[in-house]
Structures are given as C-alpha cells and as structure tokens.
Amino acid sequence: MTSAQKKAQAAVEYNAFLAVCPSRQLLDRISDKWVVLILCALGGDDSGETASTNAPRAMRYSELSRLLGGVSQKMLTQTLRSLERDGMLTRTVTPTVPVTVTYELTDLGLSLHDMTRGLRSWAQTHMSEVLAHRETYDARTT
Amino acid sequence: MTSAQKKAQAAVEYNAFLAVCPSRQLLDRISDKWVVLILCALGGDDSGETASTNAPRAMRYSELSRLLGGVSQKMLTQTLRSLERDGMLTRTVTPTVPVTVTYELTDLGLSLHDMTRGLRSWAQTHMSEVLAHRETYDARTT
Numbered sequence: 001m002t003s004a005q006k007k008a009q010a011a012v013e014y015n016a017f018l019a020v021c022p023s024r025q026l027l028d029r030i031s032d033k034w035v036v037l038i039l040c041a042l043g044g045d046d047s048g049e050t051a052s053t054n055a056p057r058a059m060r061y062s063e064l065s066r067l068l069g070g071v072s073q074k075m076l077t078q079t080l081r082s083l084e085r086d087g088m089l090t091r092t093v094t095p096t097v098p099v100t101v102t103y104e105l106t107d108l109g110l111s112l113h114d115m116t117r118g119l120r121s122w123a124q125t126h127m128s129e130v131l132a133h134r135e136t137y138d139a140r141t142t
Numbered sequence: 143m144t145s146a147q148k149k150a151q152a153a154v155e156y157n158a159f160l161a162v163c164p165s166r167q168l169l170d171r172i173s174d175k176w177v178v179l180i181l182c183a184l185g186g187d188d189s190g191e192t193a194s195t196n197a198p199r200a201m202r203y204s205e206l207s208r209l210l211g212g213v214s215q216k217m218l219t220q221t222l223r224s225l226e227r228d229g230m231l232t233r234t235v236t237p238t239v240p241v242t243v244t245y246e247l248t249d250l251g252l253s254l255h256d257m258t259r260g261l262r263s264w265a266q267t268h269m270s271e272v273l274a275h276r277e278t279y280d281a282r283t284t
Contacts, residue, residue, distance in 0.1 A: 014266040017179060017188055019212030024175070026272055027265040031178050033170040037159060046159055070161030087275025108271060115260040122257055123169040124156040129250060130168055133229025 029086070034071060034079045036116040041067050042089060042105045043113040045120065056113075058092070058104040088112060171228070176213060176221045178258040183209050184231060184247045185255040187262065198255075200234070200246040230254060 014023035029035065040046070044055045046067055059067075065076055080103060083089050088109035094100040105113060156165035171177065182188070186197045188209055201209075207218055222245060225231050230251035236242040247255060 014269045016175075016262050016265055017183070017209055017211060022273065023262075023265045023269045024211075026269055027178060027262055028175040030261060030265060031173050031175045033158075033166070033173045036169060036173050041159070067159055069159060069166075085276055085279040086272045087279075108268065108275070111268070112264055115257060115264055118257040118260065119172060120158050120165075120169055122254055123158055123165045123172060126250065126253070127156045127165045127168055130228045131164065133250070134227055137227040137229075 026086075029082065030112060030116075032079070034068070034075060035083065036119055037068050037071075038064065038076075038079060038083065039088070039105065039109060039113045039116040040120050042103060043110070043117060045117055056105050056110060058102040061101050061103070064103065083109070168228075171224065172254060172258075174221070176210070176217060177225065178261055179210050179213075180206065180218075180221060180225065181230070181247065181251060181255045181258040182262050184245060185252070185259055187259050198247050198252060200244040203243050203245070206245065225251070 015021050016023045016027045018024060041064055042056060042059055044057050061076070061080075064080075065071065065073070068076065080089070080091070084091050084103075086108075087106060089103050089105050092102045092104070094102070157163050158165045158169045160166060183206055184198060184201055186199050203218070203222075206222075207213065207215070210218065222231070222233070226233050226245075228250075229248060231245050231247050234244045234246070236244070
C-alpha cells in the first residue's frame with residue numbers, strides 16, 4: 001500500500017445519514033430501548049437513590065431480567081448476545097450448580113453508556129414537559 | 143392538597159426501568175434512528191466538514207428527505223409529527239406557491255440533540271472497533 005493509499009484509507013469517514021453506511025446499521029442497533037436500558041443497568045444507573053451506588057458492575061441474567069420491567073426472555077437473550085458480539089459487554093460463565101452467568105460492560109460499552117445514561121435521564125427529566133406539549137398539541141388539532 | 147401531599151407529588155420520580163412508567167414509552171420513542179437523525183439534521187450535524195457549519199437551522203421537508211438516506215415519506219412525516227407533538231420541533235407553513243414547510247428545533251429538541259449528536263458520533267467513531275469485535279466473535283463461535 002502506498003503512502004497515498006494509506007492516507008486515503010485513514011481518511012475514510014462513516015456517515016450515518018447515508019443509508020448504505022455501516023454506521024447507519026450500528027446507529028439503528030444502539031437506538032433501541034433495551035440496549036439503552038441494559039447499558040444503564042450494567043453502568044449502575046438503577047435506583048439512583050444514592051450516588052454512591054452508581055458504579056458499573058457485573059450482573060447476573062436473572063438480575064437484569066428483574067430490573068428491566070417487561071422484557072421478554074427472548075428479547076433479553078438476543079440483545080445481550082448482540083451486545084457481546086459488538087464488543088460492548090463480556091459474558092462470564094462460572095461453573096457453579098446451577099451455572100452462574102454474569103454480564104459486565106467493556107471499555108467500549110462504558111463509552112456508549114455515557115450516551116445511553118443521558119438518554120434515559122433526559123426521558124425521565126423532561127417527561128412532564130413532553131406530556132404538557134402533547135396536551136397542547138392535541139387540544140389544538142382536535 | 144395538604145403540604146405533605148404536595149411534597150409527595152413533587153417527589154414523584156420517573157423511572158424508565160419500570161414498564162408502566164410513562165418515561166419508558168418516551169425512551170422508546172426517542173430511541174429510534176429516524177428521531178436521532180432528524181435531530182442531528184436540524185441540529186446542523188450534517189457534512190461535519192467545517193465546524194462552523196454545525197449550527198441548528200430550519201430545514202424544509204424536502205431537504206430533510208434528501209439528507210436522511212432511505213427514509214420513506216410516510217416514516218419521515220410520522221416522525222416529524224410525533225416530534226412536533228412532543229414539543230421538540232416547530233413546523234412553520236409559509237404561504238408561497240407551492241407552500242413552504244420548514245422545521246426547526248425548540249429548546250427542548252435542542253436539549254435532546256445533545257444526546258442524539260453523541261449517539262450518531264459514537265456510531266461513526268467506533269464503527270471499525272465494532273466490526274473487529276464482530277469478526278472475532280464470529281470466528282470464535284463458528
């Protein structure tokens with residue numbers, strides 16, 4: 001590879017506005033409420049009662065299943081597998097009886113968690129405001 | 143309402159981990175690639191060629207439609223309407239011939255844009271890393 005070719009390759013940029021760009025598919029994958037909530041859970045955002053509990057941690061499948069209200073076993077399993085495949089979390093099997101399976105964010109997962117924590121927090125913080133806008137909109141259009 | 147009741151109401155907190163919490167539905171709504179891309183477009187994140195062009199701006203329907211590769215007219219219209227209903231953008235109709243319809247982020251939309259810009263940017267920045275993880279995973283599991 002010539003120096004010019006190397007330079008050209010380094011300059012390749014992904015652009016999620018383009019339908020054919022691989023980053024569009026990745027954006028679609030991470031724009032998913034279960035992805036957001038799993039990352040928030042493993043990032044330690046649950047409860048939020050005391051800031052001291054908000055640290056990343058390993059969680060068992062059953063813990064995740066309990067924390068994420070309404071998630072089906074199929075959806076949780078599929079989402080965890082795709083996050084493992086993408087390098088966002090590790091899955092560790094400990095040979096207890098029965099076996100213990102734990103999930104933990106990688107550095108890559110932690111970097112995405114910065115964004116998903118913000119999304120969940122935004123939804124919770126602005127819920128009342130959004131509800132008020134909906135009322136106004138519905139009153140105006142009906 | 144007693145002072146104790148007022149206090150209780152003020153303390154109400156939304157929690158998107160709960161299936162029945164309204165913020166779960168809002169999180170689901172904003173965890174959507176078209177929502178992310180529309181906010182990025184109106185937030186001025188396209189091109190990215192020069193930082194100086196990255197400022198929020200009003201856009202016509204046709205401009206959005208061109209920028210968001212692969213979006214159907216139905217999907218774009220529905221998503222814009224739901225974002226308008228939620229108070230994230232304004233829709234302005236100017237009586238030209240034919241009429242001009244422009245969309246612009248509100249302050250609420252701008253606050254969410256901080257997060258969606260991060261999501262799109264994350265997908266673009268970490269694409270190569272994710273692709274490498276997928277290769278490793280697929281080689282290990284097949």
